[in-house]
Amino acid sequence: MTDPEPDSSRWRGSDWARHRIHHPDFAVPPALAAYPSHGHIDLLPQARGRGIGRRAMAFLEQFLAASGSTGIHLEVMPQNDDALRFYKAIGFDVVQVPKRCVYVAKRLARAPAIAG
Numbered sequence: 839m840t841d842p843e844p845d846s847s848r849w850r851g852s853d854w855a856r857h858r859i860h861h862p863d864f865a866v867p868p869a870l871a872a873y874p875s876h877g878h879i880d881l882l883p884q885a886r887g888r889g890i891g892r893r894a895m896a897f898l899e900q901f902l903a904a905s906g907s908t909g910i911h912l913e914v915m916p917q918n919d920d921a922l923r924f925y926k927a928i929g930f931d932v933v934q935v936p937k938r939c940v941y942v943a944k945r946l947a948r949a950p951a952i953a954g
Contacts, residue, residue: 846938852880854915854939869934873909873943875902886920895928903946911943 841860842853849857855878877898881891902910911933914921922932922940930942 855880867934867941870911870941870943872945873911873933875907875910875946877902877910877912891924892928899944899946903948907946909943909945911941913939914942916940 839856839859842849842857846854846857877895879891879894879898885891899910912925912930914925916939922942925942928944930944933941933943
């Protein structure tokens with residue numbers, strides 16, 4: 839996976855995610871301490887609106903809760919109104935708005951441990 843060019847105004851699609859992979863920021867903002875798990879989904883346009891994202895997030899939330907996580911957070915680009923509406927619809931709240939992204943987060947209910 840190549841590192842996109844440094845000029846973020848020219849990024850398209852998931853370039854921001856590739857940039858973060860090549861330039862990780864391991865600092866966790868204090869406001870996210872209650873949401874220790876980090877998630878990310880990225881569906882192609884033809885897969886959107888079919889319930890796939892909702893099912894994927896439900897699976898991830900159940901898995902994390904069963905593994906003992908108390909919450910999950912995700913980063914969303916501020917101009918991604920569709921994603922922000924989606925996360926709000928499935929119970930996420932905006933927690934913190936740094937310069938480059940919006941954090942959405944959700945507390946997870948305790949769930950039975952996963953057998954395995």
